[in-house]
Amino acid sequence: MNNQQDIILRTENLTKRYGGVHALEDANFTLKKGEHVAIVGDNGAGKSTFVRQITGVEQPTSGDIFFQGQRVEFNSPLEAREAGIESVFQDLALCNDLDVPSNLFLGREELLFKFGPFSILDEKKMMQKAKEVLERTAIKIPNLSNHVGDMSGGQRQCVAISRSASFASKLIIMDEPTAALGVQETTQVENIIRGLKEQGVPLILISHNLRQVFNLVDKIWVFRRGRIVGEVIASETDGNEIVSMITGMQGGVHEKASYI
């Protein structure tokens, strides 16, 4: 078995039912420090449901979540975030009318002078830090003082991911981070993810793009009909095996099938 100290996140028999619908059944999941894993599965397999339980968006029907060895119950996304679990949601939690530094530092602004709600913002420092963060991730945003709402989908996605990545978070979860992006933007996002690996920040990636999954992660967890049906080391498997696990059917997958 894994050494307990190496495990950052563990779920035990995590179950979520919506009325009679068993969206997630007895999920036993572990994530080690510094590990990048992918969660794959068909639509309705329970991937997003699983993520919603561990990020505090929903509360599980039964089962336990252990984060850094402690049993945790998150009643809101904020509580999960405060514990160090950052998530990049598909619907991007950005404020369109604010510029890049304001979005990056929202809720944890750098201050020049502390005076309760009327504390003075240190705009220079936030701009400087934002530049550093974005430089590290090689994202090209011409003018950081533009409103985020005026930027392209890719740039916005990069800002959202940088926000999660730029704070010393203990775990980052990304739900289809490149689904809506072009080729170049996808490459940028993938580079950010590789940067996180180098920094040793653990990651859970939900993706339909198996090629991306194989390129980026160490381990793949396969979900089918609300259950975890397998955990495989990415380097020891291939697309065919994963697709068989996702669909529950043996063979019949063409070598050049487009989803591999």
Added chain:
Amino acid sequence: MFKRENLPAEASIFAVFIGIAVLFEVLGWVIVGKSFLGNMQRLEIIILQVSIFGIIAVGVTQVIITSGIDLSGGAVLALSAMVAASFAQSVDAFAPIFPQFLGLPIIIPVAVGLAVGAVCGLINGSITAYTGIPSFIATLGMLVTARAVAVLYTEGQPVYSLSDSFTAIGSGAWPVLVFFVVAVIFHLILKHTVYGKHTYAIGSNEKAARVAGINVRRHKIMVYTIAGSLSGLAGVVMCARATIGQSGMGTMYELDAISAVVIGGTSLFGGRGRISGTVIGVCILGVITSGFTFLRIDFYYQEIVKGMIIVGAVMLDQRRQAKQRSRA
């Protein structure tokens, strides 16, 4: 290179303001054969008239940036004015409201007026933040209630005989100064403090603000309380200027304030707007009102034109929003 985007957001509103002023100047010479802008006294009256609802507009700007609305400004002004006046009566007042509280130091009626406004704002904010009732309804309720309480407070009687030290706040250029100072302070607060940043964030994307750890409820209550306090301040200044407290004061001021905010470029969808724009919006409304009077055009035509300008400003805002959404 010279680009339109590089100009401050207020530039276009300011251009409209100049355009309207010049238009009245030209029309003045053509129709009544006199200069509109060349009359210092008229300019003074314009700025004095707009100062009172301008103070309300500074608070309303902040509420609208959170994508809320405050319809209670005029009524809260009246209630605050009545209560403040009742604590500002001079020692020789005839039939005073509180015979035991005469000739109080000026700070007391001012503080009481502000406090009454703050309490009204606190109620507005708490209802909006905790019950999910839209701010439109919550503050509409306050509009009706505060006006009624203002009447009941003295059973409809005006409050006379205000002390000289109190009425001094409303004399001369004082109302303009109060408006100017309030506008500058809140312009800076919105721009450079955490309070300001969170106000914009909530109006822009409330869910994102909540996820980012902002206590959205508490913040909204604070914004409405500040707006209420400013309406209270407007009430204090107005009754000091009029040297009387009347329950009918400030009727429709909430609409003038909202109009000024919208004309000044603050988005009714929230997330965008500045006090500097509101100040120009306030001046535009003042010039229009004064200009029409100067041209001897009937009051009702003024109201029609004002109505059209507000709708036009909102339409512009809507088009800008649609453009942004299509890009994102």
